[in-house]
Amino acid sequence: MQPSMFNVRVPLEDQNEVFLMNTFTDAQLIVSTDVAALLDELEHRDAAGWTSEERDAIGTLAEHGFIVESRDADRDNLQRFFHEVRESREQLRMTVLTTLQCNFACDYCIQGDHGDYNKHAAKMSLETATRVGDWAEQRLEALRPQSYVLTFFGGEPLLNLPVMYYLAERLWKVCDARGVRMLINIITNGLLLTPEIVDRLNAFGLNGIKITLDGDRDTHNKMRPLRGGQGTFDRIVHNVRQVAHKTRIAIGGNFDMETADSYPALLDFLKAQDFADKLSKVAFKPIIRERKEQPAPAVASPVKGSKFIALTAVSDKPLGGACMTSAGAAVSSTSGCDSCHMVDDQMAFLREETKKRGFPTIDGVHMGPCEIHRSHAHTISPDGSLYACPGFAGDATQSVGHIDGRQEPARSHAASRFEALSAWQECRDCSFIPVCAGGCTVAAYTELGSIDKPNCHKAAIQAGLVSLARQAAAERTATVN
Ligand code: SF4
Numbered sequence: 001m002q003p004s005m006f007n008v009r010v011p012l013e014d015q016n017e018v019f020l021m022n023t024f025t026d027a028q029l030i031v032s033t034d035v036a037a038l039l040d041e042l043e044h045r046d047a048a049g050w051t052s053e054e055r056d057a058i059g060t061l062a063e064h065g066f067i068v069e070s071r072d073a074d075r076d077n078l079q080r081f082f083h084e085v086r087e088s089r090e091q092l093r094m095t096v097l098t099t100l101q102c103n104f105a106c107d108y109c110i111q112g113d114h115g116d117y118n119k120h121a122a123k124m125s126l127e128t129a130t131r132v133g134d135w136a137e138q139r140l141e142a143l144r145p146q147s148y149v150l151t152f153f154g155g156e157p158l159l160n161l162p163v164m165y166y167l168a169e170r171l172w173k174v175c176d177a178r179g180v181r182m183l184i185n186i187i188t189n190g191l192l193l194t195p196e197i198v199d200r201l202n203a204f205g206l207n208g209i210k211i212t213l214d215g216d217r218d219t220h221n222k223m224r225p226l227r228g229g230q231g232t233f234d235r236i237v238h239n240v241r242q243v244a245h246k247t248r249i250a251i252g253g254n255f256d257m258e259t260a261d262s263y264p265a266l267l268d269f270l271k272a273q274d275f276a277d278k279l280s281k282v283a284f285k286p287i288i289r290e291r292k293e294q295p296a297p298a299v300a301s302p303v304k305g306s307k308f309i310a311l312t313a314v315s316d317k318p319l320g321g322a323c324m325t326s327a328g329a330a331v332s333s334t335s336g337c338d339s340c341h342m343v344d345d346q347m348a349f350l351r352e353e354t355k356k357r358g359f360p361t362i363d364g365v366h367m368g369p370c371e372i373h374r375s376h377a378h379t380i381s382p383d384g385s386l387y388a389c390p391g392f393a394g395d396a397t398q399s400v401g402h403i404d405g406r407q408e409p410a411r412s413h414a415a416s417r418f419e420a421l422s423a424w425q426e427c428r429d430c431s432f433i434p435v436c437a438g439g440c441t442v443a444a445y446t447e448l449g450s451i452d453k454p455n456c457h458k459a460a461i462q463a464g465l466v467s468l469a470r471q472a473a474a475e476r477t478a479t480v481n
């Protein structure tokens with residue numbers, strides 16, 4: 001028996017207790033420092049010397065995965081976990097880029113309404129949409145998943161409503177006939193959003209809409225203007241107000257060193273709106289233009305305390321899934337996902353500011369494995385090319401196939417590379433592998449030039465863990481009182 005390599009801990013100094021989490025089982029416990037110390041003593045003490053209280057504690061720790069047979073057992077579990085994630089047939093996910101055109105002219109994005117970009121940017125035709133529908137229907141028939149998630153993204157997806165309506169209606173019927181639950185997500189800049197669009201898609205399983213606000217009013221207007229420089233903030237907020245009672249609205253934002261300070265003002269603004277309690281999630285992520293090395297923090301060591309108390313189970317959340325794929329960032333100048341590119345301090349700061357105002361947000365720990373690790377998650381570009389995730393869409397060299405089934409050596413080669421993706425293997429004994437999976441592959445490709453290297457932001461995950469621990473302790477205290 002030995003402690004699992006996936007154990008992480010945060011000392012709760014005021015309470016002489018320790019928050020323990022196992023990132024593989026997602027078990028979370030608050031224990032006395034004595035119990036935490038048992039984990040360190042496990043391999044050095046003679047089992048015959050354990051007291052009955054200590055045996056009980058060891059039994060509970062083992063039951064929650066904090067104690068395993070061997071390091072090999074941990075490694076086998078990890079391999080099996082990634083295999084199951086990759087092969088899971090429970091859900092079929094498709095992100096459809098209805099167009100690469102965009103009506104915004106954000107300066108951090110090389111796409112959008114700059115120069116003659118929109119003149120040449122691809123837009124899905126109804127004829128291609130018909131073939132996408134055929135392909136999706138075949139996949140649904142072959143896979144028979146429990147649920148089907150169709151995400152519309154771009155460019156700006158609302159610039160191509162006919163394709164959205166066609167696919168939504170057709171695939172709703174296909175799912176309905178097979179008893180598959182269909183969910184539609186839209187990731188949009190919000191400028192063209194109307195109640196009519198929401199009403200129409202609500203009939204086909206609209207699940208939620210993600211809208212990007214890049215800071216407070218002035219900052220957003222500077223960051224996300226129209227081509228002529230006109231601001232877009234007021235119009236977007238107006239549009240959100242019109243639809244917030246009809247569907248779930250998540251707010252995202254892309255910040256950099258100059259704009260991060262404006263986000264608390266945005267949060268205050270949102271909190272004061274009549275639709276504040278309708279927001280399903282508020283989460284911001286940085287725009288990264290160059291890589292910064294993040295030092296790995298020291299692992300906190302347990303402090304021996306005098307009290308030996310019972311273990312408190314904190315939660316039993318499912319693993320994975322913080323990535324609201326392609327969450328509205330510039331696809332080419334940055335990768336397109338909420339769990340990419342964390343500037344650790346600002347991320348932690350803005351997450352705490354968001355929580356302080358009572359908005360639901362990501363916890364900063366449960367980041368992955370994202371959909372690039374799943375065989376049954378596909379991104380389809382306007383011409384029908386397939387990609388492993390939205391962050392690679394538009395880069396033809398990274399296409400892994402095509403909906404028409406054409407066999408081309410370059411796409412087959414790319415498909416093999418993405419199927420074998422396991423950058424986390426380089427993370428060796430890192431305790432966060434099950435919730436991080438080596439970080440964002442798009443960021444690794446952009447910043448390190450390889451999809452096979454980890455993109456490590458361990459400090460950001462550690463900060464999320466500390467926050468999770470404090471929240472668990474506060475909730476426990478509230479329950480006890
Ligand atoms: S690789 Fe990055 S952009 Fe792609 S799905 Fe994963 S986290 Fe999102």
Ligand code: SF4
Pocket residue numbers: 424427430431432433436437438439454455456457458461
């Ligand atoms: S990328 Fe960093 S934090 Fe993530 S699993 Fe690898 S070493 Fe751990």
